[in-house]
Amino acid sequence: MESANASAEALRKQIVCTEAELARLKLQLAQVEAGASAQETDGLSIDEQSASPVTKKWPLLPEEYKRYGRQMIVPSIGIQGQLKLKESKVLIIGAGGLGCPAAAYIAGAGVGTLGLVDGDEVEISNLHRQILHTSAKVGTKKVDSAISFLKSLNPHVNYVPHPSHLTPQNAEEIVLNYDLVLDCTDTPSSRYLISDICILLQKPLISASALRTDGQLIVLNSPPLPAGDPAGGPCYRCVFPKPPPAESVVSCGDGGIIGAVVGVMGVLQAVETIKLIVQGKLKAFADPNEVRDGKTNPASMLLFSANSSQPFRNVRLRTRRAGCFACGKDSGLSLEGLKSGNLDYVLFCGLASSVDVLNPEERISASDFRDLKNKGLLVDVREKVQFDICSLEGSINVPFSTIQGKTFGEADVGWIPQDLPEDAPIYVVCRLGNDSQVVTRRLKEGGFGHGEKRYIGDIKGGLKAWKEQVDASWPEY
Structure with missing residues (x-):
């Protein structure tokens, strides 16, 4: 039964x-x-x-023959491939480091409709990698900035802005009218949501990510068959059944990113998009028998490492997991459940709450620290590469990564000068005032406060607060 x-x-x-x-x-x-x-x-x-x-x-306008001519004479594309591109509708979720290069090449290739989803505004810190935005566009919506550039690149494309973040409530309405989706976001919660809605609406998904000098790319749900059909391509949950611990997730704002690296991954997303469309791997164009042939497009993960002697490496992926929550035969995923809020993606992925582990008396403001006569020992726990960019006079650098997860003992704190008086205070500082609290707490728990003789505390708000309260010329990066 x-x-x-x-x-x-x-x-x-x-x-x-x-x-x-x-x-x-x-x-x-x-x-x-x-x-x-x-x-x-x-x-x-x-x-x-x-x-x-x-x-x-003629099926194309005269100007389009000139515009796409170099592309159409590629044997694998031809006029039929160009017409498939013109008839297709592609959705890019995220108009940032991945979405910008992907959008530029997809628009340039002559896709019929290109939708862009993003609720953020352009910031100056975006410009070194998000190539559709300019200094003049700082403060404007990213989708508006991107479409303005894309229209000047190719006016024959129908551009559709979606100036909001994708949510469980609006996902169906936005994704439904497109043939193919690109995940160009940077958080685990958004990746699971995008994968789920693509399974429910049977849309192929091209997902990519990048951090520091590395990147990865996966083509998911291809072929895009209903949940429970083993011939369909795996989804994001098949590859990553459990999200990474919230505290281990590093954003490009914290870990850094080379613009050209994220650009490589975005361009590769555009390449896969063109391939899927031209090869008829979308439900809108494919023969039903070809769609069911999972062997035509075996799932794999492409890994990229800019610092490796062999920068590209391909990892073969398994087919759909039978017990997958989203695409397995006993899938518990539904549009009703998605819209009702039963699926809390933030809770599922874990919310790395802001650090608040110290009492108010264990913290000192940047301006009060400036006025101290006895600054004792100032420990900067940012990574060395950040410490080298700028540092407070007299501070020593002890990167948080070298002490993360450790319980302090005498051997762990060789960086504390042997001749430091027992009553000399120790202040800890970081970029935003989070890591410094963790280190401060561990120093106190390790007994380095010598009872009540030594004050150990952190600078509240970190070096960002130093810029706001003390030195406006402090470099913001």
């Missing part, structure tokens, strides 16, 4: 997706017919339009 109910539920899900796909195709057909009719009658008088129907001789 349970097996029959599960099969019935799977069929209901497939019917919902099929009906949505049919509605989308009907809308697309109406738009194509309306556009063709408008082009055929353009430039004719009313009498001419009614007297003699016009047959369109």
Whole structure:
């Protein structure tokens, strides 16, 4: 009985997706017919339009033959591949370091419709890697900035802005009308959400990430078959059933990123996009028998390391996991559950709450520290590469990564001068005032306060507060 109910539920899900796909195709057909009719009658008088129907001789505009000519003469593309590109609708989620280069090359290739999803505004710290934005666009919505650039690059593309973040509540409405999705975001919670909605709506997904000098790329849910069909491509949950611990997730703002590295990954996303469209791997163009042939596009993960003698490495992935929550035969994923908020992606991935482990009396403001006569020992726990950029006079550098997870003993704190008086205070500082609290707490727990003789505390707000309260010229990076 349970097996029959599960099969019935799977069929209901497939019917919902099929009906949505049919509605989308009907809308697309109406738009194509309306556009063709408008082009055929353009430039004719009313009498001419009614007297003699016009047959369109060439499928592309004259300017498009010139624009895409170098691309169309590639044997694997040709005129049929170019027409598939023109008919396709691609959604890019994230208009940042990955999304910018991906969007530029996808638009340049002549995709029919390109949607961009991002709720952020352009910041000056974005500009070294997010190549669609300029200094003049700082403070504007990223989607508006990106589309402004893309229109100047290729005016033949239909650009659709979605100036908000993707959420469980708006995901279906946004993703439904596209054939292919690119995940260009930078948080685990968004990656799981995007993968889930692509499974529910049967959309192929191209996901990439980059940090420091490394990157990875995966083509997921290709072919895009309903949950429970083992011939479908794996989803993000198949590859990463459990998210990484929240405290281990490092953003590019904390870990750093080379612009060219994230650019490489974004360009590779564009390459995979063009391949899937031209090869007919989208449901909109593919033969039903080819769509079911999972062997035509075996799943793999491409790893990139800029500092390696062999920068590219391919790792073969397994097919869909039978017990996967999203795409397995007993999938617990549904559009209703998604919209209702039953799936809390932030909770699932874990929320790294801001550090607040010290009492107020164990912290000192940047301005009060400046006015101290006895500054004792000042320990800067940023990584050395950051310490070398700028540091406070008299501070010593003890990178947090060298002491993370350790319980302090005498051997662990060789950086404390042997001749430091027992009553000399120790102050700890970092970039934002988080890591410094952790180190301060461990020093106190290790007994280095010598009872109440020595004050051990951190500078509240870190070096960001130093810039705000003390020295406006302090470099902000």
